[in-house]
Amino acid sequence: MSKPFIIGITGGSGSGKTSFVKKLREDFNENQIAILSQDDYYIPREEQFLDENGVRNFDLLESIDHMLFAKEINELLEGKTITKLQYIFNNPLQTPEKFEVAPAPILIVEGLFVFHFEAIKKLMDLRVFIHAEDDLKIARRIKRDAEERNYPLEDVLYRYENHVLPSYRAYIEPHKSSAHLVVNNNENFNQAYHVIQNYISHKIMNPNGELKLT
Numbered sequence: 001m002s003k004p005f006i007i008g009i010t011g012g013s014g015s016g017k018t019s020f021v022k023k024l025r026e027d028f029n030e031n032q033i034a035i036l037s038q039d040d041y042y043i044p045r046e047e048q049f050l051d052e053n054g055v056r057n058f059d060l061l062e063s064i065d066h067m068l069f070a071k072e073i074n075e076l077l078e079g080k081t082i083t084k085l086q087y088i089f090n091n092p093l094q095t096p097e098k099f100e101v102a103p104a105p106i107l108i109v110e111g112l113f114v115f116h117f118e119a120i121k122k123l124m125d126l127r128v129f130i131h132a133e134d135d136l137k138i139a140r141r142i143k144r145d146a147e148e149r150n151y152p153l154e155d156v157l158y159r160y161e162n163h164v165l166p167s168y169r170a171y172i173e174p175h176k177s178s179a180h181l182v183v184n185n186n187e188n189f190n191q192a193y194h195v196i197q198n199y200i201s202h203k204i205m206n207p208n209g210e211l212k213l214t
Helices: 017-027 066-077 132-150 152-180 189-206
Strands: 006-011 033-037 080-085 096-099 106-112 126-129 181-184
Touching: 006 017, 006 080, 006 152, 006 189, 017 106, 017 189, 033 066, 033 096, 066 080, 066 106, 106 189, 126 152, 132 152, 181 189
Parallel strands: 006 106, 006 126, 033 106, 126 181
Antiparallel strands: 080 096
């Protein structure tokens, strides 16, 4: 297999990048695309930094084992299959599952800081930034954290104001200008998604062909 075509996808928390990637997984099989998420590279919960109020901050660069992330991206590029254990944050109702990621012609690398870590960013052939307005992002975050991570509303709002937003402004938003494509997801990402979907289909069928995103 020739070198996989790497697509990096980032955006703020609640922007819709996870939904975007899930849609790609629905439309392409594992022989066509591999997906590697930054969320599966958090350091252990007990090692996460505590802020001045004793709340664990998962939105720091140091929260991620980015060296392992980069190492396993390169292993996929070398044709190796990697084994991961799902990261479940602090939800006691969820049991982590072990899963494998096998090489494929298209590799999707997704997460908050994937453009910030230079060792990862430089590997990307296409960089996609998912954008949404702040009020929409916090509403989506409230819904997600209540359902998936068992966080109470007060905790979600505290984390968004003190952890999420400062991190977005410092480590994510500045890289928006370096994206090849910015997807506005205030209402939906359907049109942009179909552009990327068609682009990926073309790359799978014609790995050495040229096709511009328009």
